[in-house]
Amino acid sequence: MDETKIPIKAENDVVIARGTGRRMARDLGFGTADQTRLATAISELTRNVLRYAGEGVCTITEKSNDDSVTINVLVEDHGPGIEDIDKAMTDGFTTSGGLGAGLPGTKRLVHEFNIESRPGATRISIALTRPKTSEHTCT
Amino acid sequence: MKIPILKLKDLLLTSIQEDLTDNDAIVFQKDLIEKVNRTGVKGVVIDITAMDMIDSFLARVINETANMVRLQGADVVVCGMQPCVALTLVEMGRELIGVESALNLEQGMEKIQALVASPSDTDSFEKESNGRG
Numbered sequence: 001m002d003e004t005k006i007p008i009k010a011e012n013d014v015v016i017a018r019g020t021g022r023r024m025a026r027d028l029g030f031g032t033a034d035q036t037r038l039a040t041a042i043s044e045l046t047r048n049v050l051r052y053a054g055e056g057v058c059t060i061t062e063k064s065n066d067d068s069v070t071i072n073v074l075v076e077d078h079g080p081g082i083e084d085i086d087k088a089m090t091d092g093f094t095t096s097g098g099l100g101a102g103l104p105g106t107k108r109l110v111h112e113f114n115i116e117s118r119p120g121a122t123r124i125s126i127a128l129t130r131p132k133t134s135e136h137t138c139t
Numbered sequence: 140m141k142i143p144i145l146k147l148k149d150l151l152l153t154s155i156q157e158d159l160t161d162n163d164a165i166v167f168q169k170d171l172i173e174k175v176n177r178t179g180v181k182g183v184v185i186d187i188t189a190m191d192m193i194d195s196f197l198a199r200v201i202n203e204t205a206n207m208v209r210l211q212g213a214d215v216v217v218c219g220m221q222p223c224v225a226l227t228l229v230e231m232g233r234e235l236i237g238v239e240s241a242l243n244l245e246q247g248m249e250k251i252q253a254l255v256a257s258p259s260d261t262d263s264f265e266k267e268s269n270g271r272g
Contacts, residue, residue: 011160018192019158036192036223040231043194047161091232102195105231 002062008046008075009055017058018043021073024060025128028069034128037109038071041126044106045075053079053122063127070129072112082117089115142167144174150251151175151213154186154244164200172207182251183208186244188219198233205238214254215239218247 004024006017022039030038042058049056056077063070082088091104107113112127140163144153151174157163175183185201187193193201205215218241239254241247 011162015158015160022191032223033226036221036227037230039192040194040227043192043196047194047196105195105233108230108232109227 004060006058006060007055008049008058008077011050013058014043014046014050017046017060021060021071024062025071028062028064028071030069030071030128030130034130038073038128041106041109042073042075044102045073045124045126048102049075049077049079052082053077056122064132066132068129068131070127072125072127074123074125076121076123078120079122081119081122082115085115085117142170144171146174146178146180149181149255151178151180151183152186153184154189156189158191159197161196164197168200168204168207171204172211175208175211175213180213182214182216182255184244184247184251185215185217186219186247187217187224188221188244190224191221193220193224193228195231195233198228202238214251216241216247216251216254218250219243 002024004020006013006020008014008017018039021042022035025035025038042060046056046058049058054077056075056079059074059076061072061074063072088103089107103115106126110126111129112125114123114125116123140157142153142155142157142163144151146152151171153167153171155167159167171183171185185204187201190197201217205217208215216239220240239250241250
């Protein structure tokens, strides 16, 4: 099991996190479409950490078994938390003047999406999985 | 990191070659708008071939930049979006709404030249009004 922890404290950490996710996805045999989906999802989640919590941690982990390869990303912070998760998962909802596609858009990019949030602890985990036999390509 | 913006006759040509932080994107937007204003060009081509990811923030900045350029009376074409980037943007429910786009730089140049050459709606309206008067 390969694990990489990236502290998210400044804007450039968002760039580092999404680049690391893309490289790991590529090294694990994911196609360019999935690499792009993962990099984009990580970018959305880590930006949210900076914007709402100030800082946090992004942990990217490989979890594979005999049949499939999974890349898991956990983004955690100790910020104020998401007050209403259902609302935050609605297209067009935003509390920060953004376009409001962040969380629901991210969910559509990945195979697994879990969110837990209370004041002082927000954890969002996402995962992409591919069968070991095939590799997805974009076009 | 500064993104070069080149003036070519009555056009500005720029190519985003780096992985942008949010602040880089905002600085680029400001630079481009100021340069459109300073030079009075009629068209802007933004090449995004090298961008391997556009998330909701970058999509918003590109959209807004195109709108700001248009408000200054110039046309904009965004060209070279990678297929996987287009796929991801649409899956997220995000598009570059209302932004003229082209497959690559060559087609982008053809498109902007056609846009700049064609009279705008305002011009044709004025001509029509003058004709009647």
